[in-house]
Amino acid sequence: MSRIGKKPVAIPNGVTADLKDGQLSVKGPKGTLTMGLSDLVSYEMGDDGxxxxxANDSKEARSHWGMQRTLVSNLVEGVTEGFTKTLEISGVGYRAQAQGKKLKLQLGYSHDVDIDVPEGIEVKTPDNTTVEISGIDKQQVGQLAAEIRRWRKPEPYKGKGIKYRGEYVFRKEGKKK
Known part of the structure; x- marks a missing residue:
């Protein structure tokens, strides 16, 4: 039994949701998101959301239940509040700079790394060692953050690299003489 799936997804004021033709469309103050619906799960608009x-008692349907509810919840949360991921860059000479629809990273390579920012995502650099990624689609925000982090993952000896804010990097002791 899914504990997450049992709870209905509340729809706040100012947000509208439509179930049509196998698509769920959620419209709110920040924009509109749509999602394809699974045949193994049934969706109903109720008084509480x-x-x-x-859809049936099969194991496969029960396994999709909680995840589908979470995806619906992410749509509602995205159009009301949005999602933000913050990356921190540490290392001598490592820096980032947002330039319109591009993010320019200097990560110790012989060349600068230019990353194109997809439509609907906003990238800010409050200082040259912090990158803030925000948008209404949780998957796109997380994917872009992972692609940026992949260029220089934090290493365990000095902690240099790109890490998520709040991420703990397990530090190793160096070689002994």
Whole structure:
């Protein structure tokens, strides 16, 4: 039994949701998001929000139940508040600079790394060692953050690299003589 799936997804004021033709469309103050619906799960608009239930008693339907409810919840949260990921860069000479729809990174390579920012995502650099990625689609925000981090993952000896804010980097002791 899914504990997450049992709870209905509350729809706040100013947000509208439409179930049509196998698509869920959620419109709010920050924009509109759509999602394809799974055949293994049934979706109903109720008084207390969107109720997600498994379509039958098969194991596969029950396994999709909680995840589908979470995806619906992410749509509602995205159009009301949005999502933000913050990356921190540490290392001598490592820096980042947002330039319109591009992010320019200097990470110790012989060349600068230019990353194109997809439509609907906003990248800010409050200082040259912090990158803030924000948008209404949680998957796109997380994917862009992972692609940026992949260029220089934090290493365990000095902690140099790109890490998520709040991420703990396990530090190793160096070689002994």
């Amino acid at each position: 969107i109720v997600v239930q498994p």
